[in-house]
Amino acid sequence: MTERVIKALAPFDFAATARFIRYSEAETVDTFRDQRYRRVLHFNERPTLINVEARGTDARPALSVSLISGRGGNGAATNLAVAAVRRIFSVEHDLTEFRARISRDPFMREIEAAHRGLRLARWPSLFEALVISILGQQISTAVARTLKGRLAERFGETVERGGELFRAFPRAATLAQTNVETLRTLGLSGAKATSIIELARADVDGRLNTGEIERADNGEIIARLSQLRGIGRWTAEWALLLHFGRTDVFPAGDLALRGIITKYYNKGAPLTENEVRDLARRRWGNWSSYAALYFIAALRAGTITFR
DNA sequence: ACCCAGGCATTGG
DNA sequence: CCAATGCATGGG
Numbered sequence: 001m002t003e004r005v006i007k008a009l010a011p012f013d014f015a016a017t018a019r020f021i022r023y024s025e026a027e028t029v030d031t032f033r034d035q036r037y038r039r040v041l042h043f044n045e046r047p048t049l050i051n052v053e054a055r056g057t058d059a060r061p062a063l064s065v066s067l068i069s070g071r072g073g074n075g076a077a078t079n080l081a082v083a084a085v086r087r088i089f090s091v092e093h094d095l096t097e098f099r100a101r102i103s104r105d106p107f108m109r110e111i112e113a114a115h116r117g118l119r120l121a122r123w124p125s126l127f128e129a130l131v132i133s134i135l136g137q138q139i140s141t142a143v144a145r146t147l148k149g150r151l152a153e154r155f156g157e158t159v160e161r162g163g164e165l166f167r168a169f170p171r172a173a174t175l176a177q178t179n180v181e182t183l184r185t186l187g188l189s190g191a192k193a194t195s196i197i198e199l200a201r202a203d204v205d206g207r208l209n210t211g212e213i214e215r216a217d218n219g220e221i222i223a224r225l226s227q228l229r230g231i232g233r234w235t236a237e238w239a240l241l242l243h244f245g246r247t248d249v250f251p252a253g254d255l256a257l258r259g260i261i262t263k264y265y266n267k268g269a270p271l272t273e274n275e276v277r278d279l280a281r282r283r284w285g286n287w288s289s290y291a292a293l294y295f296i297a298a299l300r301a302g303t304i305t306f307r
Numbered sequence: 308a309c310c311c312a313g314g315c316a317t318t319g320g
Numbered sequence: 321c322c323a324a325t326g327c328a329t330g331g332g
Contacts, residue, residue: 306313
């Protein structure tokens with residue numbers, strides 16, 4: 001079993017970021033217990049369980065990554081695991097500028113202090129990011145979580161380790177072969193089921209070429225993803241944050257974010273989506289994604305509300 | 308028993 | 321360009 005250490009920039013709160021990914025005890029795909037984040041990822045078609053732990057110090061934070069299943073120890077898979085973990089934990093983000101920008105924003109400063117070191121917790125694949133956002137459209141996060149769990153339980157491949165079963169997020173190739181009726185029995189609407197199956201087929205056909213999409217700018221990515229059924233601006237913008245790790249996006253169409261801006265930055269007077277977007281750009285500029293992330297974190301922590 | 312929740316596609320003005 | 325409508329489930 002080989003272990004690889006990844007250095008990160010301070011401040012970096014591994015536990016807070018891992019907990020943000022899970023955000024519920026019912027979560028089945030991402031696990032975080034005894035300070036160890038574990039998840040099954042597919043490398044070269046093979047489900048592989050990876051283990052991530054904090055290393056280093058507060059001043060010089062680091063992560064250790066190891067493969068603890070499959071025919072681990074193989075160098076290519078380890079390199080892929082390291083790349084995936086760098087993405088999942090956004091280790092490359094330098095929060096210096098964000099923190100400087102909010103120095104005259106007491107409200108955000110307080111939230112940032114309460115969640116210091118939290119990074120954008122990102123989905124390892126564009127497919128997973130989009131499926132999760134589609135599941136989350138309109139319905140409460142509790143419902144979305146239930147649906148994700150059922151999807152994973154029905155279609156996710158498993159890895160057993162020490163008597164414990166770990167479950168992967170379903171592969172596109174698997175979902176491409178199911179049908180709308182089956183997904184409806186899991187509680188998805190016809191629209192969500194159709195969107196997810198078409199998305200899976202697009203991925204299998206190479207139309208969701210993430211390597212190529214990744215090089216495009218934000219507007220182009222939104223335009224391209226919006227061609228796909230079930231994906232509009234809201235879904236595409238969250239994918240920019242939660243998969244691509246763009247730091248300069250504020251999903252102004254998000255009901256919760258819009259409510260927060262209205263309530264805390266405009267004395268409750270309603271703002272349009274574009275007014276919210278402009279306000280975010282002026283205030284947080286290229287680090288607007290982190291403003292969005294910290295608002296959601298505060299919302300989940302219960303320290304703020306959006307109504 | 309309602310009512311709405313971290314939208315989207317479609318239809319009709 | 322804007323407004324209305326259906327979609328599914330679970331929690332308040």
